Amino acid sequence: MADIALDRSAEVAAPPRATALERFQHHWTALALSFPALFLMVLLLIGPVVTVLIMSFTDYQLGASTVAFIGLQNYRDLFADRVFWTSLGNTLKYVAIVVPASVALGLGIALLIESGGGLRTFYRAVFFIPVMATLIAMAISWEYMLHPQFGLINLLLKAVGLAPHAWLTDPALALPTLAAIGIWQLFGFNMVLFLAGLVSIPRHLYDAAALDGAQSAWSRFWLVTWPMLGPVTMFVVIISAIRSFQVFDTVHVLTKGGPNKASEVLLYTMYSEGFEFFRSGLAAAVAVIFLVFVLTLTVIKARLIEKKVHYA
Amino acid sequence: MTAFLRHAVLLVLAAVTLLPFAWMISTSLKPRSEVFLSEIRWWPEKLHAVENYTAAFAKAPLLQFLLNGAIVTASIFVLQALIALPAAYALAKLRFHGRQTVFALVLFCILIPPQAIAVPLFLLFHHLGILDSYAALILPFIISVFGIFLMRQFFLTVPDDLIDAARMDGISELGIVWRVMLPTAIPAVTAFGIFSVVAHWNDYFWPLIALNSEPLFTPPLGVAAFRNAEAGTDYGPLMAAATIIIAPLVVAFLLAQRRFIEGIAFTGLK
Amino acid sequence: MAQLAVRNIRKTFDRTEVLRGVDLEIAHGEFISLVGPSGCGKSTLLRIIAGLERQSEGAVVIEARDVSGVKASRRDLAMVFQSYALYPHLSVFDNIAVPLRMRRLNAWQRLPLAAWVVPGTRRIQREIRADVERAADLLGLTELLARRPGQLSGGQRQRVAVGRAIVRQPKAFLLDEPLSNLDAKLRVHMRAEIAQLHRRLGATFIYVTHDQAEAMTMSDRIAVMMAGNIVQVGTPDEIYNRPQDIRVAEFIGSPKINILPGRVDADGRVRVLGLALDQRLDVPSGTPIQVGIRPEALRPATVADGAWRGTVSHVENLGSEVFVHAAVGGFDAPVLCRLEPGEARTLGVGSPVTLVPKPAMPSFFDAEGRRLGARPVAYRQVVNG
Numbered sequence: 001m002a003d004i005a006l007d008r009s010a011e012v013a014a015p016p017r018a019t020a021l022e023r024f025q026h027h028w029t030a031l032a033l034s035f036p037a038l039f040l041m042v043l044l045l046i047g048p049v050v051t052v053l054i055m056s057f058t059d060y061q062l063g064a065s066t067v068a069f070i071g072l073q074n075y076r077d078l079f080a081d082r083v084f085w086t087s088l089g090n091t092l093k094y095v096a097i098v099v100p101a102s103v104a105l106g107l108g109i110a111l112l113i114e115s116g117g118g119l120r121t122f123y124r125a126v127f128f129i130p131v132m133a134t135l136i137a138m139a140i141s142w143e144y145m146l147h148p149q150f151g152l153i154n155l156l157l158k159a160v161g162l163a164p165h166a167w168l169t170d171p172a173l174a175l176p177t178l179a180a181i182g183i184w185q186l187f188g189f190n191m192v193l194f195l196a197g198l199v200s201i202p203r204h205l206y207d208a209a210a211l212d213g214a215q216s217a218w219s220r221f222w223l224v225t226w227p228m229l230g231p232v233t234m235f236v237v238i239i240s241a242i243r244s245f246q247v248f249d250t251v252h253v254l255t256k257g258g259p260n261k262a263s264e265v266l267l268y269t270m271y272s273e274g275f276e277f278f279r280s281g282l283a284a285a286v287a288v289i290f291l292v293f294v295l296t297l298t299v300i301k302a303r304l305i306e307k308k309v310h311y312a
Numbered sequence: 313m314t315a316f317l318r319h320a321v322l323l324v325l326a327a328v329t330l331l332p333f334a335w336m337i338s339t340s341l342k343p344r345s346e347v348f349l350s351e352i353r354w355w356p357e358k359l360h361a362v363e364n365y366t367a368a369f370a371k372a373p374l375l376q377f378l379l380n381g382a383i384v385t386a387s388i389f390v391l392q393a394l395i396a397l398p399a400a401y402a403l404a405k406l407r408f409h410g411r412q413t414v415f416a417l418v419l420f421c422i423l424i425p426p427q428a429i430a431v432p433l434f435l436l437f438h439h440l441g442i443l444d445s446y447a448a449l450i451l452p453f454i455i456s457v458f459g460i461f462l463m464r465q466f467f468l469t470v471p472d473d474l475i476d477a478a479r480m481d482g483i484s485e486l487g488i489v490w491r492v493m494l495p496t497a498i499p500a501v502t503a504f505g506i507f508s509v510v511a512h513w514n515d516y517f518w519p520l521i522a523l524n525s526e527p528l529f530t531p532p533l534g535v536a537a538f539r540n541a542e543a544g545t546d547y548g549p550l551m552a553a554a555t556i557i558i559a560p561l562v563v564a565f566l567l568a569q570r571r572f573i574e575g576i577a578f579t580g581l582k
Numbered sequence: 583m584a585q586l587a588v589r590n591i592r593k594t595f596d597r598t599e600v601l602r603g604v605d606l607e608i609a610h611g612e613f614i615s616l617v618g619p620s621g622c623g624k625s626t627l628l629r630i631i632a633g634l635e636r637q638s639e640g641a642v643v644i645e646a647r648d649v650s651g652v653k654a655s656r657r658d659l660a661m662v663f664q665s666y667a668l669y670p671h672l673s674v675f676d677n678i679a680v681p682l683r684m685r686r687l688n689a690w691q692r693l694p695l696a697a698w699v700v701p702g703t704r705r706i707q708r709e710i711r712a713d714v715e716r717a718a719d720l721l722g723l724t725e726l727l728a729r730r731p732g733q734l735s736g737g738q739r740q741r742v743a744v745g746r747a748i749v750r751q752p753k754a755f756l757l758d759e760p761l762s763n764l765d766a767k768l769r770v771h772m773r774a775e776i777a778q779l780h781r782r783l784g785a786t787f788i789y790v791t792h793d794q795a796e797a798m799t800m801s802d803r804i805a806v807m808m809a810g811n812i813v814q815v816g817t818p819d820e821i822y823n824r825p826q827d828i829r830v831a832e833f834i835g836s837p838k839i840n841i842l843p844g845r846v847d848a849d850g851r852v853r854v855l856g857l858a859l860d861q862r863l864d865v866p867s868g869t870p871i872q873v874g875i876r877p878e879a880l881r882p883a884t885v886a887d888g889a890w891r892g893t894v895s896h897v898e899n900l901g902s903e904v905f906v907h908a909a910v911g912g913f914d915a916p917v918l919c920r921l922e923p924g925e926a927r928t929l930g931v932g933s934p935v936t937l938v939p940k941p942a943m944p945s946f947f948d949a950e951g952r953r954l955g956a957r958p959v960a961y962r963q964v965v966n967g
Contacts, residue, residue: 029485030408037399038414040455045421048429048436055432062435112322117315119322125569126326129333132565132572134514136532137554140539141336144547152335155352184329192577246427249516253536267427267517274431275521283431291428298423473758476634477667481746482655482684495671 052291055284062278074285084286086261087269090175091245094265097179098186098244103236105183106190111225113191114198115217124195127188135185139253142181143168168254171262178250178263186243190236197232201225231304238301245294266290340364340551347547360548365556367549371542374556376527377534381560384449384530385512389505391454397497400463401489405475415464421457427517434521448522449530453512459504466500467493506575513561531557585610585786586631586754591640593626600626602810603640608754613780613787615797618807619833625758627807628790632756633657644753655684660747664759666739668731668746675714675727678745682710685750717749720782737768744779754786761796773799794834798822806830828951831874837905840880840917844873844946852946852956855890855912859939861956863946871954874945877905880919880937889936892917894929908935 056074060067078084113123130138145152146167154164167177205224214220248267251257257264257272270290274283334354339347343360346353368374402408403415433452437443442451470493478492494501516532523529529537535557542550565572586608593601601623608614616624629635631642633654641648649657660681668677683692690696691703718724721741731739740760747755760776761769777800780787791797797804798818805815806829814826825831831839844854846869850862854873863871883889892910904926907916919937921929929935946954 030402030406031410033398033402033406033485033489034414036395037455037460038417040395041417041421041457044433044452044455045424045429045457046417048432049424051432051435052429062438109322109325112318115314115318117318119319121569123322123326124573125566127329128569128573128576129562129565130329131576132510132561133333133558134532134535134561136514136516137535137557138332138336140535140550140554141332143539144339144551145332145335150348150350152331152352155350159352184332188329189576192573196577242425246425248427249532252516252520253539270427270431271517271521275434280431280435287428287431291425294425294428295423302419302423471665471667473663473665473667474669476629476632476654477661477663477746478669478680479634479654480632480659480661481681483680492669495669498671 049291052284052287055281056288058281058284060281060284062280070281074282077282078285078289083261083264084269087257087264087266088289090262090264091247091266093175094179094182094247095241095244097176098182098247099237099240101179101183102186102190102240102244103233105187106236107194107229107233109187110191110194110198111221114195124192127191129188130185131188131192135249136253138185139181139250142250143254146177169259171259174255174259174263178247178254181250182244182247186240189243190240193232193236193239194229197229198225201228235301235304238297238304242294242297242301245290245297266293336551336554339547340549340555342548344546344548361552364548364552367546368538368552368556371549372534372538372553373527374534374553377529377531377557378560380446380528380534381513381531384446385509387446387450388453388512389508391450392456392459392508393501393505395454396456396459396463397494397501398486398489400460400467401485401493403460404464404467405470405472406485418457418460418464422461426452430518430521437522443522444524444528446528449519449528452518456504456508459508462504463497463500466497470496502571503575506572510561510572510576585612585645586788587643588627588631589641589643591627591630591637591642593623593630593635594638600810601630601637604807604810604812606805606812606815608786608788611784611786613777613789613800613802615789615791615801615804616807617791617794617797617804617833620792622807623810624790624792624807628661628756628758628788631788632659632661658750658753659756660750660752660754661756661758662740662743662747662760664762666731666743666763668739668742670731672730673727674718674723674729674731674734674742674745677731677742678714678717678723678749679710681746681750682713686710713749714745717745720748720779721745736764737772740764740772744776748779748783752785754788757787757789759791760789762791762793769796776800795836798834804834806833808833824953825874825945826953828872828874828947828953831945831947835876837877837918837920839874839876839945842873842875842913842917844871845869846871855910857888857890857938859944860941861943861946863954863956865948865954870949872947872949872951874947875939876942877918877920879940879942879944880917881940882919882921882925883936883938886936889938890917891934891936894931894933894935897926897929897931899923899926904929906935908937910937 057069057071058067059070059073109123109127113120144150146154148154148164148166148169151167153167157164165173167173201224205228206220209220209223212223214223246267247265248271251263251265251268252271255263257268266286267290270283270286273279273286338354338356341359341361341364342353342356343358343363346356346358346360399414403411403418434443437448437451442448474492474496475488478488483491513530514532515530516536519530519533523533526534526537535554538553539550588604588606591601591604592599604623604627606614616627618624626635630637633642633649633652633656637650641650643649644657644659669680672680686706686709687696687703691700691706693700696703714727715724718727721744723738723741723745726734726738726742731742734742740763743760757776761772764772773796776787776789780800789797789800798821801818803815804818804821805812806821806827807813808827808829814821814830816824821830821834825834828841832841842854844852844859846863846865846867847853847858848867850864850867852859852861852863852871852873859873863869865871890908890910892908894906895909895916896907898905898907901923904921904923906919906921906926906929908919910917917937943956946956948954
């Protein structure tokens with residue numbers, strides 16, 4: 001009780017020695033826990049990004065004995081090179097085909113699956129399989145399907161009386177064919193994201209829309225689904241763009257950028273400069289350009305996530 | 313009527329989607345004489361399955377590829393978790409100087425596409441002399457900033473009381489990570505694990521750069537090498553090899569498809 | 583003598599001062615409640631005592647030893663958390679056993695299968711099992727030991743949380759709003775159970791709550807906290823009847839105390855809303871004061887003279903008692919009066935009512951809210967408190 005007098009200096013023993021150590025430990029525990037991650041982040045991510053930037057201003061070649069800073073020369077060389085522009089143009093074209101198609105397909109199928117009726121799980125699984133399956137193995141299967149003489153695609157075309165094509169060796173068709181494989185691989189992923197978005201739309205909004213006179217599925221879609229899916233759609237578009245920007249596997253296995261650079265894409269250019277010709281400086285410059293595109297897209301995505309968080 | 317239409321459309325799309333798989337498996341059962349045909353034949357007249365699959369295993373060390381894939385993906389995931397979980401815990405639940413900075417670095421690193429830093433990593437590994445080894449395949453991915461971010465977000469939802477209770481019970485901070493946070497975060501860790509394993513099992517770009525020797529090849533690299541050696545001559549064993557390479561993930565997916573889809577969607581949305 | 587004391591504790595979070603120099607002495611075996619509105623700093627104080635938070639200044643003393651800077655787990659205190667904080671992946675048995683295992687087994691002995699390898703492990707594990715079972719028996723948890731927290735009701739979880747605390751036989755129990763996640767009925771029941779537990783264990787309980795009813799019903803003493811300070815420490819009776827601060831008067835008691843504006847007249851008597859009370863204050867005449875009269879300290883007057891006249895604006899009939907809200911001239915808030923059901927039978931909304939204070943002593947506060955000492959005008963009243 002308060003009325004008990006206490007001689008504090010006499011009564012309170014000095015804190016035990018261990019406490020000083022404990023205080024010290026407490027202060028450093030958090031740093032110790034995050035140190036391995038921090039160290040590896042610097043070594044394996046931040047360091048290399050800085051290096052790639054610096055390297056893009058040098059004439060470094062693997063195995064060469066000298067290195068010199070050459071300023072913007074690598075970039076000047078690139079911009080003067082027709083192949084680079086072809087490569088960038090092809091990449092953008094690829095993105096421009098894959099993104100709208102895979103987003104539209106993903107959304108359409110998600111809507112069909114969610115519109116009621118059975119077999120939801122079945123359909124969802126089927127459309128998701130291409131996302132999971134090793135793309136390289138599937139590219140080999142596609143290659144055989146696209147075989148000019150014995151491929152299933154041309155056989156089917158012939159069966160219905162259409163002309164066969166040399167899908168991967170015709171310069172006009174190579175890139176669109178790769179894009180088609182890209183769409184096939186990506187739309188299931190988009191579908192899953194849309195399904196998640198659809199599930200999170202509150203059911204009572206549809207009830208309200210029905211009471212407000214939106215009788216057809218079509219009008220309910222425009223009144224409720226589409227606006228509610230807005231943020232998800234933006235998000236899916238950006239993710240698809242980032243993913244298709246990174247197209248490489250199918251190009252490397254099926255066309256090697258050919259025929260006549262018709263399917264040369266940015267990562268493939270970087271790969272061949274860096275790891276076939278070992279012009280590391282030039283490859284670094286391509287990597288920087290690639291990085292700028294992907295960073296821009298990712299920053300937009302991050303902004304979207306922030307916005308979504310603020311909405312919630 | 314609408315239901316019928318819905319199923320009709322979806323079934324057609326499903327058939328188209330599965331076409332490459334069906335054709336791959338069908339071809340893997342055919343003898344060479346039936347591969348090069350000018351007509352569509354789904355089921356071979358002469359079943360050649362045993363021969364093709366035996367040939368696939370004989371012509372390339374497929375089991376070795378699968379084993380390499382398993383070793384590499386498992387190592388990557390275990391190390392990622394070992395490194396990311398303590399950091400995620402510190403970022404989510406501890407107050408320390410520099411926390412904002414560390415988290416900002418994590419957010420920045422998420423932006424970096426792995427392909428963009430392949431050249432400097434290649435050179436680093438070249439100078440370290442560890443190219444063309446398991447280490448070269450595993451090391452670049454043991455730090456998953458995405459994993460740190462994801463687990464931090466999950467840990468934020470774990471009540472502080474639980475952590476305080478663990479402290480009162482005498483569990484150390486590192487002990488809290490493994491004995492308290494990890495068990496409560498099993499769903500998130502599973503989702504991240506699926507994401508990580510799928511990504512690295514299927515990765516082609518980095519193994520292509522880092523490896524030279526066939527005995528170390530991961531499944532995608534192995535099947536690509538098989539095809540470079542075989543293409544045009546005989547598709548039966550090649551398709552058998554491709555089927556074998558995709559089988560582990562696809563079978564795992566079919567067995568636990570809800571977890572897979574949730575994992576990929578969950579990690580995709582963050 | 584004091585078993586546990588806090589001395590001039592200050593705590594600052596990001597430049598906001600949450601605790602502003604708190605002193606408190608807690609005797610061995612005492613049940614003390616820290617009560618106050620949310621944000622008053624009571625939980626922070628408890629967490630500082632527990633060692634989960636570091637004070638910016640001051641000392642925590644347990645059994646004459648300054649434990650500032652000593653880890654939570656080494657202060658030998660147990661805590662029951664508001665959200666129970668049970669490990670969701672462990673059974674009830676394991677939840678209760680964790681603190682014992684962490685203390686009695688070393689790192690090697692805690693490894694799986696250690697019982698087969700590390701000597702002594704099995705004996706300790708047997709002791710732990712016995713202790714857990716004893717605690718479970720005390721709390722009626724024996725049947726539930728194999729379950730996971732997810733399979734328990736709120737009340738059962740609460741009991742497991744208590745079990746985890748008592749199994750260690752700590753120096754003191756810290757309870758942080760342990761009942762606030764339970765429904766009203768269960769809360770009343772658990773109140774009694776915790777009070778019984780305290781009697782049975784004879785241990786020190788420090789109980790944080792924002793619910794004044796919990797504090798009043800269970801505690802030996804109550805410390806009322808406001809804005810980072812302890813405003814008053816005392817027995818429930820002292821706190822209720824002799825609040826030292828108007829905020830204490832307003833916080834304790836439900837429904838709330840009536841605070842009426844008053845003034846001291848020329849001969850020192852207190853006048854409230856035109857009515858002269860039977861109390862004098864030693865303050866200059868004309869000083870504005872605030873008068874706190876509890877609803878049960880009012881009664882309907884038989885004569886209109888010398889009473890407040892008002893109109894009934896609302897009636898709350900709780901069955902065993904009736905609260906009448908009356909609009910009294912000259913005052914804009916309703917005046918609350920507690921009546922026996924029989925007394926209120928004739929009153930409906932709109933009926934006129936006359937109220938007088940019962941002879942019990944009202945509380946008087948100055949303009950800043952500090953208590954003013956009063957003395958009765960005549961000696962015919964029974965002075966309360």
